[in-house]
Amino acid sequence: MTTLVMGLKGAYYIFWREIKRFMGQKMRILMSLVQPVIWLVLMGSMMARLTDNPVTAEMIGIDNYLAFMVPGVMMMSSLYTGVFGGISIIWDRRMGFLIKLLSAPIPRYSIALGKIAALVLQTIFQASVIVLLAFMMGITFVTGLPGIMLTLVICGLFAAIMSCISLFLSASIRTPETLFSVINFLTLPLVFSSSALFPTAAMPDWIQVIARFNPISYAVAPVRSLVISGWDWSTLFTGMWLLLLMFLVFFSLVYYRFEKGSLL
Amino acid sequence: MHNNGEMINVNNISVVYPGGIKALDGVSFKVPEQEIFGLLGPNGAGKTTLIMVLTTLLAPTGGKAQVNGLDVVKDKNRVRLNLGYVSQELAIDDELSGMDNLKLQAGLYHMEKAIRKPRIEEVLDLVGLSERAHDRVDTYSGGMRKRLDIACGLIHRPGILFLDEPTLGLDIQTRHEIWHYINRLREEVKMTILLTTHYMDEADSLCRRIAIIDQGSLKAIDTPDNLKKQLGGGLIIFQFDQAAASSTINQALGSLNEKEFVKEITLKNGEYRLLTDNSEEKLPLFFDALDGLKLNLKKVTLKMPSLDDVFLYYTGRQLRDESVSREQIDRVRSSMRRLRKTR
Numbered sequence: 001m002t003t004l005v006m007g008l009k010g011a012y013y014i015f016w017r018e019i020k021r022f023m024g025q026k027m028r029i030l031m032s033l034v035q036p037v038i039w040l041v042l043m044g045s046m047m048a049r050l051t052d053n054p055v056t057a058e059m060i061g062i063d064n065y066l067a068f069m070v071p072g073v074m075m076m077s078s079l080y081t082g083v084f085g086g087i088s089i090i091w092d093r094r095m096g097f098l099i100k101l102l103s104a105p106i107p108r109y110s111i112a113l114g115k116i117a118a119l120v121l122q123t124i125f126q127a128s129v130i131v132l133l134a135f136m137m138g139i140t141f142v143t144g145l146p147g148i149m150l151t152l153v154i155c156g157l158f159a160a161i162m163s164c165i166s167l168f169l170s171a172s173i174r175t176p177e178t179l180f181s182v183i184n185f186l187t188l189p190l191v192f193s194s195s196a197l198f199p200t201a202a203m204p205d206w207i208q209v210i211a212r213f214n215p216i217s218y219a220v221a222p223v224r225s226l227v228i229s230g231w232d233w234s235t236l237f238t239g240m241w242l243l244l245l246m247f248l249v250f251f252s253l254v255y256y257r258f259e260k261g262s263l264l
Numbered sequence: 265m266h267n268n269g270e271m272i273n274v275n276n277i278s279v280v281y282p283g284g285i286k287a288l289d290g291v292s293f294k295v296p297e298q299e300i301f302g303l304l305g306p307n308g309a310g311k312t313t314l315i316m317v318l319t320t321l322l323a324p325t326g327g328k329a330q331v332n333g334l335d336v337v338k339d340k341n342r343v344r345l346n347l348g349y350v351s352q353e354l355a356i357d358d359e360l361s362g363m364d365n366l367k368l369q370a371g372l373y374h375m376e377k378a379i380r381k382p383r384i385e386e387v388l389d390l391v392g393l394s395e396r397a398h399d400r401v402d403t404y405s406g407g408m409r410k411r412l413d414i415a416c417g418l419i420h421r422p423g424i425l426f427l428d429e430p431t432l433g434l435d436i437q438t439r440h441e442i443w444h445y446i447n448r449l450r451e452e453v454k455m456t457i458l459l460t461t462h463y464m465d466e467a468d469s470l471c472r473r474i475a476i477i478d479q480g481s482l483k484a485i486d487t488p489d490n491l492k493k494q495l496g497g498g499l500i501i502f503q504f505d506q507a508a509a510s511s512t513i514n515q516a517l518g519s520l521n522e523k524e525f526v527k528e529i530t531l532k533n534g535e536y537r538l539l540t541d542n543s544e545e546k547l548p549l550f551f552d553a554l555d556g557l558k559l560n561l562k563k564v565t566l567k568m569p570s571l572d573d574v575f576l577y578y579t580g581r582q583l584r585d586e587s588v589s590r591e592q593i594d595r596v597r598s599s600m601r602r603l604r605k606t607r
């Protein structure tokens with residue numbers, strides 16, 4: 001058996017375990033469904049009032065804020081699923097389970113790979129729920145089913161990047177509290193300086209600059225075009241390409257960290 | 265595999281933890297194939313650290329170690345294919361069922377699909393968890409969890425199995441069943457087993473050889489019988505009356521120490537332990553030595569050396585507190601009275 005085959009098999013079983021755990025956590029599944037509802041219904045209807053005002057409506061560039069919000073909420077839920085995903089390493093370490101994984105005949109990167117895969121699947125599940133929910137609220141993708149499929153891929157890719165960051169941090173962080181505070185420190189500014197929830201046109205100039213280079217913006221823009229305007233190939237291409245590149249960079253970091261450093 | 269019949273070959277291994285604690289200090293030993301080898305030592309002796317080195321979890325700061333002829337640092341992946349490890353702390357996922365924990369283990373160790381199911385059933389039956397197999401582990405008792413953990417370590421029948429205090433917290437019946445199975449595995453599957461334990465009876469009945477480790481270095485290594493023999497025949501354990509003056513006590517100890525039958529006298533918990541080669545035969549000599557001194561003995565106990573004594577001798581510590589029963593004291597008292605009358 002080659003090391004690669006061992007790695008992939010190992011990753012599969014780690015993935016399998018994570019999914020089994022997820023299925024057993026009724027509350028977690030429920031919350032992952034409720035969260036987007038709250039975002040969409042509460043925030044969406046509140047902000048929808050904005051578009052009643054012709055000035056703000058023009059700034060947003062669309063008369064339906066809810067349609068604007070859906071891609072943002074999808075990306076938010078992908079972000080949080082991914083970025084808190086690394087905590088499972090911390091729990092495994094505390095439970096003593098990590099020892100079992102580390103002494104098993106699988107390369108260490110497969111632990112990360114399996115966890116990332118499971119987080120991607122959860123993200124796709126959540127994103128599908130949001131699509132369904134949006135549909136019930138009268139928002140349809142102008143690009144139809146192919147557009148929805150591509151959206152799910154983008155969400156998954158984005159979650160994969162975020163889980164790489166989270167796993168990289170959790171490899172060295174030993175308590176959930178520390179991880180939470182580091183992650184909040186990183187993500188809150190990132191979210192609010194992106195075009196996920198507010199149109200960039202409505203932001204002060206200096207934040208607009210940040211928003212331009214914000215990875216969340218790059219993930220949101222293609223999805224937004226898929227929902228609202230149609231097949232905007234240049235946005236799609238730039239967004240996908242950058243996300244893929246980011247994933248490769250962050251996964252290499254995780255790979256290196258898991259293979260070379262101590263995880264205990 | 266070129267292991268020269270040695271499953272484990274530890275050569276001058278040292279481990280210094282980042283904080284500066286020297287957990288292992290030049291440990292060397294070999295374990296031949298199919299041996300059950302016991303590692304005994306007080307808390308903090310370095311047993312778990314040694315197992316971590318052998319299971320590739322911790323790189324030693326000095327020395328070399330091989331498992332089944334493979335270097336534990338250079339050949340990590342292949343070493344891991346050869347081993348099973350039941351760690352001191354529980355290592356099972358309590359959000360999964362017992363069955364799923366075993367399936368995961370079978371998968372992680374690349375077991376062939378066809379043998380997974382029968383093997384899972386076999387180990388479940390062994391540890392008596394067949395009926396609860398589909399329940400989540402967080403509904404198990406502590407002992408059930410440990411049993412499941414052991415089942416996970418056994419399922420892939422590794423060439424070498426590391427058991428770090430495998431029977432801690434289990435009831436006597438389960439402990440005996442586990443011993444029985446460990447023995448059977450060694451015979452049928454030709455498995456080598458390295459275990460640590462704090463139960464001397466476990467080490468005595470299970471292990472072919474024992475190593476005693478204290479403060480990071482090896483103090484003794486041999487079969488349990490040889491270790492006991494080396495210690496010499498037996499112990500006379502005695503206590504003086506509280507009223508005894510210390511000068512008289514010193515005088516008594518001095519005169520005992522001069523006698524040829526006395527190998528060594530140590531003080532532990534207010535009891536003097538006199539090492540001799542046959543405690544029953546030498547008891548009269550013991551009383552002769554004390555004759556004429558104005559000293560009352562509070563109690564005298566005779567003991568053939570047990571593995572506990574071996575442990576105590578090498579580490580200066582006792583694994584468990586032994587409480588001497590009322591009966592034992594009475595028995596010794598009456599035998600003392602008998603002895604006095606006959607003289």
Ligand SMILES: Nc1ncnc2c1ncn2[C@@H]1O[C@H](COP(=O)(O)OP(=O)(O)OP(=O)(O)O)[C@@H](O)[C@H]1O
Nearest residue numbers: 281283285287305306307308309310311312313314
């Ligand atoms: N991660 C660690 N960092 C620093 N020191 C450690 C670490 N793990 C163990 N030690 C120290 O190394 C020494 C040996 O510990 P080890 O766990 O190997 O002992 P042990 O023989 O298994 O003891 P026990 O019977 O209590 O399980 C102890 O002094 C312990 O404090």
Ligand SMILES: [Mg+2]
Nearest residue numbers: 311312313352
């Ligand atoms: Mg230990």
